[in-house]
Amino acid sequence: MKRFDLFIIVYCIIIVLSVMYATQPLQPLLAREFNVSITKASQFTAIIMLFLAISPIIYGYLLEKVNAKKMLINSSIVLFVTNIFLGLSTNYEWFLLFRTIEALVVPAILTSLMSILASIDKENVKFNMSIYVAATVFGGLVGRIFSGFIATNFSYQYVFYSLSLAILISIYFVNKLSYEGEATIVKPKISDVLSILKDKRFSTIYLLMFCVFFVFAGVLNVLPFRVKDISSQTSEFQISLLYLGYGMGILVSLNSKKIIKYFRNEINTILIGLIFFLFITIFLTVPNIITMFMLLFLFCLGMFTVHTVSTGLANSMKSSQKSLTSGMYLTFYYLGGAMGSYIPSIIYEKFGWNVVIYMFCAILFMIMLLIVKRRRIF
Structure with missing residues (x-):
């Protein structure tokens, strides 16, 4: 090239x-x-x-x-x-x-x-x-x-x-x-889609990414309003600097092989990334902008570890129909993102930031239990 x-x-x-x-x-x-x-x-x-x-x-x-x-x-x-x-x-x-x-x-x-x-x-x-x-x-x-x-x-x-x-x-x-x-x-043929979804490995990975991106998009989308609630003097540029942690995705995607090698295999890496992601999400209730700024680096590190490793895993589980399995992965991923960019804002308006974070933690905890239960099928 x-x-x-x-x-x-x-x-x-x-x-x-x-x-x-x-x-x-x-x-x-x-x-x-x-x-x-x-x-x-x-x-x-x-x-x-x-x-x-x-x-x-x-x-x-x-x-x-x-x-x-x-x-x-x-x-x-x-x-x-x-x-x-x-x-x-x-x-x-x-x-x-x-x-x-x-x-x-x-x-x-x-x-x-x-x-x-x-x-x-x-x-x-x-x-x-x-x-x-x-x-x-x-x-x-x-x-x-x-x-x-x-x-x-x-x-x-x-x-x-x-x-x-x-x-x-x-x-x-x-x-x-x-x-x-x-x-x-x-x-996509409906029969092909259904046969992929019947495979528990695929349905687990797709559900995992739906939930993880729902939480990730939800936090990043409601974040500007939360920051304005903590301090109404915060400028748009100061809000945008909170997204600097997003850069962790570049580091993770370029070093994914080393990360998987360190944790021995893909499913271990996904589980550890997920536990870390959940742990950091809990602390986002702290009403301090500087603390949030630092936490978001770790938050993005957890999410991108799960996302990068899951993408590789989803693409390697089936030798045929690669474009369909990766297309379905993206559909679940962005569907989680779309709903995460919308539903949490309704809950935030009615019940506030902490309730939104507790909801995210509950979702991550449930998907973590599912991965633990199904880890042997991978």
Whole structure:
């Protein structure tokens, strides 16, 4: 693979993930700006997660094969336009409409990028996929910090205008990609899906990731409102710095082999990561922003350990139908994220932060018991 091609793909991934998560630190500001509830403001992130969960099914039935580069360019143009309109939106309904259009094209862009990355260098697929994971984590981190910085020092509208400029640069670069192949999109058959779900190993891993990402997305989505409750003087940039712990995902994804070797096998690593994740979640009830900042590094370390090892495990359990098993993994993962970005905000509004954290701990404890009970089947 040409280094320049790899650079283009990584740049595009970072920009798309920045678009996805740019609204998260701004949610209290957007709720105030559009005069809406916490729950309604949470939909700006939840909507994209929901479409990432259902897109493998939708695109699988609409498109069997599609030119990956063409899909990437056309979807990026839509993303460029919608970000300009997000900056121009003056009410909640318009803002949510353009965010929903973005939710339709983000999965198409990520599918194209993944296909190109997997096809362009067939010798190093595993290494390229770890680069893909690291780039998505870095994009999520950059998007949040960048949006908080711009909203605090300029205005939230400039967050979306500058993202449009970054997308425009990515469209220019994509045109220079040497790849001209097709992206194969899996058309899931109900019988195949059911037979995979009947395998307890798969259903356990899928349920695990649904629960873990539900908790992770829930904490990160309600976090800006919690910080504003602790100190209303906190700026959007200060809120965005709380997401620095997200960078732990890059370290974990690039060192997953060493971590598994240290804990002897995948299922041990998942269990220890899960116990650690649960233990840190309990302490998020401490009403101190500095303590939260430090805890979030450990919180992200626990989540990304479980996620990275589970992804590898899910992909290695079945030699055939790899694209279907990994597609189903992503569906459960993002479905957990979509529900986690929405449901906890309703509970937070009615009962407060501590009740949300206790609910998360109960979910993690139950899934931990299930893993302990089923560990022998792996």
